Amino acid sequence: MNSPYGGTLVNLLVDEARASEMKATAKDYASITLDERGLCDLELLAVGGFSPLKGFLGQKDYERVVAEGRLADGTVWPLPINLPVNVGNGVEVGKPLALRDVYGNLLGFLHVEELYTYDKEAEAKGAYGTTDAKHPSVAHLQKQPGHYASGRLEVIRVPPHYDFVELRQTPAELREHFKSKGWDKVVAFQTRNPLHRAHEELTKRAAEQIGGGLLIHPVVGVTKPGDVDHYTRVRCYRALVDNYYEPESVVLSLLPLAMRMAGPREVLLHAIIRRNYGCTHFIVGRDHAGPGNDSTGKPFYAPYAAQESMKTHESDIGMIMVDFKQMVFLPDENRYSPVDEVAAGVKTADISGTQVRDNYLAKGLPLPEWFSRPAVAAILNETSPPKFAQGLTIWFTGLSGSGKSTVAQALVERLAEYGRNVSFLDGDEIRTHLSKGLGFSKEDRDTNIHRVGYVAGLVNAAGGTTICAVISPYREPRDKARKSSKGNFVEVFCDTPLAECEKRDVKGLYAKARTAVAEGKPMGFTGVDDPYEAPLNPEVTIDTSKLNVQQSADTIISKLIELGYILPHGHIPA
Secondary structure: OOOOOOOOOOOOEOOHHHHHHHHHHHHHOOEEEOOHHHHHHHHHHHHOOOOOOOOOOOHHHHHHHHHHOEOOOOOEOOOOOOEEEOOEOOEOOOOEEEEEOOOOOEEEEEEEEEEEEOOHHHHHHHHHOOOOOOOHHHHHHHHOOOEEEEEEEEEOOOOOOOOOHHHOOOHHHHHHHHHHOOOOOEEEEEEOOOOOHHHHHHHHHHHHHHOOEEEEEEEOOOOOOOOOOHHHHHHHHHHHHHHHOOOOOEEEOOEOOOOOOOHHHHHHHHHHHHHHOOOOEEEEOOOOOOOOEOOOOOEOOOOOHHHHHHHHHHHHHOOEEEEOOOEEEEOOOOEEEEHHHOOOOOOOEOOOHHHHHHHHHHHOOOOOOOOOOHHHHHHHHHHOOOHHHOOEEEEEEEOOOOOHHHHHHHHHHHHHHOOOOEEEEEHHHHHHOOOOOOOOOHHHHHHHHHHHHHHHHHHHHOOOEEEEEOOOOOHHHHHHHHHHOOOOEEEEEEOOOHHHHHHOOOOOHHHHHHHHHHOOOOOOOEOOOEOOOOOOOOOEEEOOOOOOHHHHHHHHHHHHHHHOOOOOOOOOOO
């Protein structure tokens, strides 16, 4: 099959002399910091994973890709690969643009030949088939700057990686490796999830079907929000490949791709990339690269839309699809089978990804051996501990005098009773140390809360528990704090009436604020002359004018048990 892919692979990396020259002049030009998607795109452009692309799309290519899934010359190319920029401040046609990572490392230059505006709605509809912001790529698109830049690309170095280095082969390296093994047929398996027994069976059948080798080629760049991190996944892949596949029958290699979760268009991109890496066949299953359900609860793409798309473009791409239906376990026969080969009435078993997370890992229960190999299950249990062993942020918010600090201090002791040792961030102490020098303007208050949320998020990510007791009067900074804790966040709203808070005014702050207002010199005190934005959906609401400290702490403890963050007394983890 003739194909524009997988021939002479693009390599945009410059030689050492040119790299030195570029580094010396970089300070003279505007710079852009690439986000994670941009870093992935740059790497695949540089090593030839995106061949025949030699750079970010120019306007003619971009417009036809969005409208038809083809480059301007008619070559199939399903999705935009673009560099979004803000025009101005040195970003202009005819000038080099330095490309850097978040640490400021110079990765290369784009010699800008085009700067063009684009229609975000048209791109969303054309490339992703929807304008629904629940689609990850539509949400990303909406936040981008309004111009794309294109031109000649010179890359000094690909974004550096220090993990699993021996598994990060370029297309040229992988093609040579297949050649050394004598493989003239190679089937690729795309994955962004841990592999379980069904996937193992599926991939082995695929290699047997084509009579060739198997490439397990997981994505380790940008995947779907909420996916298992790639460090854990690669450890699982290694355990599986090393222990449960025939020696020399499989190759494991990592792909630094930023997925767009674009279903029927994305499957073509995946196939083209694997063609460039030396594969001849590509496994496509149900809902390939699907982002799940839209905001109305319906799937963004039909379950077999990707298979239909791949079948239509096989000859254009030069790749043969190996299509597989869902694999299910037959407990009475102790084997796996494609679901469409199971006779009516035969007992089957399966566990969804949601069930894996919620019914097993979150509760600390071992995965059944028929579903997952013990080595894989052990890694997942180790790196995905149950909720009661995960990090947690408990965020008290409410007016001054509402009882936040008093109840929080009691909760510190109660949580220790349940085995959770706590870092306590109190508003007054934070102002003395972490946020010393900040005033009480809205900007300074937001900065204060962002700092608290950032610290709590770090402790949370390391498996620790943080209680934050801060007025935090505005919703937006509280919402950011919640996001930084990645779901393990319990908001406690001390909904104590203002009149009661003023009665407790031991520091005289309310009185001082009332006097200032009366004198025409408002001081921006929350509840008096500055608003308090109450939480819309807090996990816990308490009114300390009606509940004493013990009762308030008990209310919170009950909720934490309900949510699974602590276990009831006497309960022994599985």
